[in-house]
Amino acid sequence: MKIWKILIADDHPMYRKGLRTILETVDDMEVAGEATNGEEAIALCERESPDVILMDIRMPGMNGVDAARHIKKHYPDVQILFLTMHQDDTSVLSALKTGARGYFLKDADKDEIIRAIRAVTAGEAIFSAEVAARMIDIATxxxxxxxxxxxxxxxxxxxxxxxxxxxxxxxxxxxxxxxxxxxxxxxxxxxxxxxxxxxxxxxxxxxxxxxxx
Known part of the structure; x- marks a missing residue:
């Protein structure tokens, strides 16, 4: 059975803990590491070779967008799923332009997060309903x-x-x-x-x- 390695990048300890707890209930997923900013995410990506990174946008130091851009340039096979509180136009557009395959808000429940991870590992793009609506609004x-x-x-x-x-x-x-x-x-x-x-x-x-x- 393939075990998917998931890296968590978020500066809020309680949210990281919550994500870890969710992932530990899934047989074919394991947490490859936790980062508190973009620099740490890049370093852990280089060392652990994760399959998916759950990335926040706004973190101290290097933000998630800049980190995602670097990671997709140097490690294109790593899939990035943004989990953030922000759904403004700037955040959504800048995140998607990094090559990320998904964008969800932090209030997503356990099933949504797991489904999103499975989608991006399958090469699909997936977005929360709120973000999809925002994208349609921008496009139209x-x-x-x-x-x-x-x-x-x-x-x-x-x-x-x-x-x-x-x-x-x-x-x-x-x-x-x-x-x-x-x-x-x-x-x-x-x-x-x-x-x-x-x-x-x-x-x-x-x-x-x-x-x-």
Missing amino acids: RPVSRLDQFSQLTAREKEVLHYMAEGYSNAQIGAAMDLTAKTVSNYVTLILNKLHAADRTEAIRMVEKAKNEI
């Missing part, structure tokens, strides 16, 4: 209001979309997997191309376009 938001900005590239339109949603440069960078400097450069290009005096004016132009649809 109207973007046609940006079509009139033909002078912008597709990437610049994406940045402008996030600007109009009220994202900061740091949040845009997390959502698009870009550095803060790159985002700042995009914003400058957008303002120049739109002949906008500042960020506020550019956002106002987007809102005007939205109202004209």
